[in-house]
Amino acid sequence: MSFTSVEFIIFLILVMMVYFLTPKRYRWVALFVANYVFYYFAGGGYFLYLILTTLSIYGATMVLDQMIGQNKRAFAQVKDELDREQKKLWKANFTKKKKKVLLAAVLFNFGILAVLKYSGFVGSNINAVFSGLSLGISVPTYDFLLPLGISFYTFQSIGYLIDVYREKQVPERNLAKVALFLSFFPQMVQGPISRFSQLAEQLYRPNAFSYDRAKFGVQLMVWGAFKKLVIADRARVIVDAIFGFPETFTGTYVAVGALVYCVQLYGDFSGGIDIATGAAQILGIDLEKNFERPYLATSIPDFWRRWHITLGAWFRDYVFYPLSLSKFSTKMGKKARKVFGNYVGKLFPVLIPQFIIFFLIGVWHGAEWKYIAFGFYNGTLIVLGILLEQPLSQLADKLGIKRQCFSWHLWQILRTLALVAVGKIITRAAGIGQSVSMLKSMVESWDTSILFGDGLLQFGLDVQDMWVLTIAILVLLAVSIMQETGISIRTTLAKQNILFRWVIYLIAIFTLFIFGVYGLEYDASDFIYRGF
Amino acid sequence: MKEKTINFLKIAVRWVLFFAIFAMIFTYCSDMVRRQDDEVDAIYGFYGEEENTIDALFMGSSPYLRGISPNTMEANGFTSYVRASALQPPSVTYHLLAESLEYQSPELVVLFPDNIFTEYDYVEREGDLRRALDGMKISSHKIKAVSVITEADERQSMLSYLFPLFRYHDRWKEVEWGVTEPEPLPVISETDGNVPLPDTAPQEYPENFMEDMGEALPELDAESAYYFAKIIDLCAENDIEVLLLHLPKMSWSYAQSEAIANFAEEMGIDYLDMDVEEIRNQLNLDPQVDYYDQGHMNTTGSIKISEWLGEYLTSAYQLHEK
Numbered sequence: 001m002s003f004t005s006v007e008f009i010i011f012l013i014l015v016m017m018v019y020f021l022t023p024k025r026y027r028w029v030a031l032f033v034a035n036y037v038f039y040y041f042a043g044g045g046y047f048l049y050l051i052l053t054t055l056s057i058y059g060a061t062m063v064l065d066q067m068i069g070q071n072k073r074a075f076a077q078v079k080d081e082l083d084r085e086q087k088k089l090w091k092a093n094f095t096k097k098k099k100k101v102l103l104a105a106v107l108f109n110f111g112i113l114a115v116l117k118y119s120g121f122v123g124s125n126i127n128a129v130f131s132g133l134s135l136g137i138s139v140p141t142y143d144f145l146l147p148l149g150i151s152f153y154t155f156q157s158i159g160y161l162i163d164v165y166r167e168k169q170v171p172e173r174n175l176a177k178v179a180l181f182l183s184f185f186p187q188m189v190q191g192p193i194s195r196f197s198q199l200a201e202q203l204y205r206p207n208a209f210s211y212d213r214a215k216f217g218v219q220l221m222v223w224g225a226f227k228k229l230v231i232a233d234r235a236r237v238i239v240d241a242i243f244g245f246p247e248t249f250t251g252t253y254v255a256v257g258a259l260v261y262c263v264q265l266y267g268d269f270s271g272g273i274d275i276a277t278g279a280a281q282i283l284g285i286d287l288e289k290n291f292e293r294p295y296l297a298t299s300i301p302d303f304w305r306r307w308h309i310t311l312g313a314w315f316r317d318y319v320f321y322p323l324s325l326s327k328f329s330t331k332m333g334k335k336a337r338k339v340f341g342n343y344v345g346k347l348f349p350v351l352i353p354q355f356i357i358f359f360l361i362g363v364w365h366g367a368e369w370k371y372i373a374f375g376f377y378n379g380t381l382i383v384l385g386i387l388l389e390q391p392l393s394q395l396a397d398k399l400g401i402k403r404q405c406f407s408w409h410l411w412q413i414l415r416t417l418a419l420v421a422v423g424k425i426i427t428r429a430a431g432i433g434q435s436v437s438m439l440k441s442m443v444e445s446w447d448t449s450i451l452f453g454d455g456l457l458q459f460g461l462d463v464q465d466m467w468v469l470t471i472a473i474l475v476l477l478a479v480s481i482m483q484e485t486g487i488s489i490r491t492t493l494a495k496q497n498i499l500f501r502w503v504i505y506l507i508a509i510f511t512l513f514i515f516g517v518y519g520l521e522y523d524a525s526d527f528i529y530r531g532f
Numbered sequence: 533m534k535e536k537t538i539n540f541l542k543i544a545v546r547w548v549l550f551f552a553i554f555a556m557i558f559t560y561c562s563d564m565v566r567r568q569d570d571e572v573d574a575i576y577g578f579y580g581e582e583e584n585t586i587d588a589l590f591m592g593s594s595p596y597l598r599g600i601s602p603n604t605m606e607a608n609g610f611t612s613y614v615r616a617s618a619l620q621p622p623s624v625t626y627h628l629l630a631e632s633l634e635y636q637s638p639e640l641v642v643l644f645p646d647n648i649f650t651e652y653d654y655v656e657r658e659g660d661l662r663r664a665l666d667g668m669k670i671s672s673h674k675i676k677a678v679s680v681i682t683e684a685d686e687r688q689s690m691l692s693y694l695f696p697l698f699r700y701h702d703r704w705k706e707v708e709w710g711v712t713e714p715e716p717l718p719v720i721s722e723t724d725g726n727v728p729l730p731d732t733a734p735q736e737y738p739e740n741f742m743e744d745m746g747e748a749l750p751e752l753d754a755e756s757a758y759y760f761a762k763i764i765d766l767c768a769e770n771d772i773e774v775l776l777l778h779l780p781k782m783s784w785s786y787a788q789s790e791a792i793a794n795f796a797e798e799m800g801i802d803y804l805d806m807d808v809e810e811i812r813n814q815l816n817l818d819p820q821v822d823y824y825d826q827g828h829m830n831t832t833g834s835i836k837i838s839e840w841l842g843e844y845l846t847s848a849y850q851l852h853e854k
Binding site: 006211462464465498502505506509510513514515516518519520 | 543546550553554557558561565658687688689691692697698699701702704705
């Protein structure tokens with residue numbers, strides 16, 4: 001059941017009717033049932049992994065809750081007799097105990113993810129090494145089918161667990177409610193990765209039907225479908241042609257392919273997120289924002305603050321902060337000051353964790369060397385960005401380059417887009433070797449003449465389709481710029497006369513119906529991030 | 533409370549108006565991108581017939597569509613309509629007939645039997661399936677017919693059959709929007725479902741044509757036979773006589789004819805094979821002149837067999853003009 005299928009629309013309407021007709025007290029139960037029905041139809045019945053994660057997280061948070069309660073009571077009894085050092089020691093001992101529970105649950109859940117997602121990759125690489133050494137032995141490799149949304153719900157559940165461990169979050173004692181939080185159906189396909197504190201209460205409370213909210217939700221879903229069906233799936237034809245035939249499409253074609261892939265990926269992923277967010281909004285639930293016009297970013301760190309925001313925030317809160325604030329990191333910083341001087345030394349506790357999280361973000365995308373390379377690429381860009389920020393701004397000052405003007409802002413956006421596009425070549429090409437040769441050909445055989453005449457009509461899209469794609473991208477760009485300047489499209493539209501609104505609605509709907517790429521040869525379930 | 537009701541009514545009226553406009557544009561777009569096809573037109577033209585005025589219905593595949601001329605047969609004092617399309621599967625024929633009986637109460641249903649040996653390939657025959665179904669109005673019968681197809685071919689969607697815009701939307705490039713007027717399906721088929729073929733391709737009867745060569749009788753396809761039986765049951769329930777009618781074609785054999793004769797006997801219905809020598813002689817067909825190809829009559833052939841058939845049906849079934 002894909003987000004762009006009729007089945008999903010019918011399912012959503014049914015869920016909406018059942019949810020709002022259910023007595024307030026039991027609305028969360030209706031949602032819980034809907035989630036598992038969706039997972040059954042969309043996920044091919046892979047309940048086991050979701051249930052294992054739910055049970056293990058519930059069990060771990062309950063144990064932690066009990067430990068925290070007992071510790072609080074015990075500490076309250078002796079607190080007045082302890083001095084500062086003893087209190088510190090008490091805390092440290094208790095943290096150690098909690099950590100054991102945390103580690104067990106984290107290892108179990110990431111273990112499931114690792115086995116399902118990475119064991120085939122690890123096994124085949126071990127075998128490649130064995131074969132290279134002519135050892136004549138091999139380890140068995142398994143390529144598992146990934147359960148729907150496993151990367152997303154595993155991260156969401158671990159985030160909740162860590163929040164409970166850190167005593168930032170009181171755990172939910174009702175197992176069914178925990179299951180509801182971990183299985184909310186709009187999020188299951190490709191996120192966003194929500195926090196318990198942000199989402200759970202919205203799921204548990206009896207949301208009342210709001211016509212305006214529902215209208216906004218539907219509008220967002222139509223916009224998401226536009227990005228997916230009109231833009232992304234049309235752009236896919238070009239991307240598939242260029243990356244599918246790298247010997248034919250070299251030089252400038254590679255740049256075209258990379259840029260169009262940027263558009264495709266954004267349309268596909270953010271379109272899916274918009275549909276998920278709109279569906280949740282109809283039910284009275286606000287999901288966390290996952291995109292904020294990433295291609296208008298002015299630097300790579302800025303890009304990652306705008307792209308897949310909830311994943312970046314997850315890594316920031318649960319990996320980056322603990323790493324950068326760890327004793328090890330502080331020690332390394334001190335050593336680095338001695339070796340590299342004050343400037344680098346000061347940045348060192350930030351650089352290493354930054355590099356690690358971007359490496360992990362790369363690996364999160366998939367079990368292939370190219371994703372590891374992608375992680376290194378981004379990590380390196382981030383580290384270089386941090387290290388060179390001061391020297392480069394000094395250089396710009398010396399050269400008298402104005403930095404508070406449109407042209408500089410535009411340059412920053414284009415520079416960032418180019419760097420991002422290179423990253424996309426790494427992930428989209430069939431392998432590292434192919435991406436290297438494509439990048440090489442781009443530099444060696446640059447020929448802008450292919451941008452004119454029939455040069456851009458070699459990929460399988462005819463003139464009309466190219467026009468539709470171009471106009472649709474321009475609409476997307478215009479909307480992004482308006483949003484960047486603080487204009488809320490839906491709120492602005494709501495203030496217009498009914499006739500104008502209807503014209504816009506009808507244009508939007510019929511644009512989808514007529515110019516959408518769907519039908520017999522099209523696999524509607526094929527959202528790119530669904531595979532991650 | 534009053535204000536709430538007024539607000540609700542306002543919203544309801546707006547929705548009705550919005551959907552009315554939506555439906556108008558949807559219909560316009562559907563008509564614009566619709567595949568222009570005379571077979572679809574012929575199937576749809578059936579709805580233009582005055583209710584309960586048809587005496588005989590011809591159901592089946594393209595040889596009927598091309599070869600049966602209701603206008604010619606009308607001289608014999610009965611009315612008929614051809615609801616046939618290229619390679620129409622018996623499952624579709626069954627549902628199309630069931631739907632036809634909602635509009636007409638014929639005395640006779642004439643069925644094209646040649647398909648009964650073939651397992652229908654729903655995956656490969658989308659074009660033919662759509663020829664039959666695009667001309668059918670939305671009804672429970674159409675939904676059932678489409679269900680058979682979508683079960684056999686998971687790539688197909690019910691929605692694309694019920695609302696052809698979803699199937700043909702990609703044709704927007706071929707359409708001159710704002711220049712060409714949309715062409716809705718014709719409400720009336722002037723030829724009562726017959727789409728004649730004017731061209732001629734001279735034919736020759738194969739060696740030993742329709743002679744008993746001692747061949748084993750071909751087996752009937754289980755699904756096709758199942759739907760034929762359902763059609764016969766449906767006709768029995770509605771007190772309608774059924775005739776299995778094979779029209780002249782070059783690629784036909786004695787064994788096939790015998791297999792159908794046995795099936796007809798088993799089902800207790802009539803069977804008429806126009807390729808039997810006796811009838812062939814009466815038809816006076818000229819293979820050099822009257823064929824469009826091996827399996828279809830052209831216009832002259834169609835007139836010849838329709839004249840003969842008109843007389844035959846009048847005498848065999850006492851059809852009365854309604």
